Amino acid sequence: MKEVQKDVPLSVKCISGLNIFFGVLLFSLGYTMSTLTQVIFMAMAFLCFFTGWGLWKGREWARVAALIISAFCFLAGIIYIVSGDILGISILVSSWFIGRYLFYDEDIKKFFS
Numbered sequence: 001m002k003e004v005q006k007d008v009p010l011s012v013k014c015i016s017g018l019n020i021f022f023g024v025l026l027f028s029l030g031y032t033m034s035t036l037t038q039v040i041f042m043a044m045a046f047l048c049f050f051t052g053w054g055l056w057k058g059r060e061w062a063r064v065a066a067l068i069i070s071a072f073c074f075l076a077g078i079i080y081i082v083s084g085d086i087l088g089i090s091i092l093v094s095s096w097f098i099g100r101y102l103f104y105d106e107d108i109k110k111f112f113s
Contacts (some may be wrong), residue, residue: 006058009111015066015098016055023049063102063112070099 008016020044023045030041073095080088098110102108 006111008056009106009107011101012055012058012108014110015102016052019048019052019055019066019069021052023047023052036047058111063108067099067102069096070102075078075097 025045026041026048027045030038030045033041048067048069051062051065055066073091077088077092077095079091080091082088
């Protein structure tokens with residue numbers, strides 16, 4: 001069955017690129033850590049990388065995975081803020097915008113359908 005080629009919206013390209021970048025970054029960081037942490041970082045790296053690839057290809061499962069990742073990052077941002085780390089604010093805000101955009105935007109819903 002032939003697949004219909006869709007034009008990827010610029011915003012999806014950006015979110016996809018961020019996921020792929022963080023996948024590579026997590027893989028690189030995980031490679032230098034202890035065994036248990038390494039396994040966790042490698043799993044997160046593959047999840048981010050393949051989610052980014054799926055977003056670029058317009059796969060619905062990747063949109064759902066990106067929403068779940070955004071929700072976890074949102075919770076991590078709250079934890080960072082509560083522990084006094086200012087980095088939590090940027091994590092909280094960026095994950096909220098990405099999750100909200102992927103969930104509510106009509107053009108994005110159309111692209112992934």
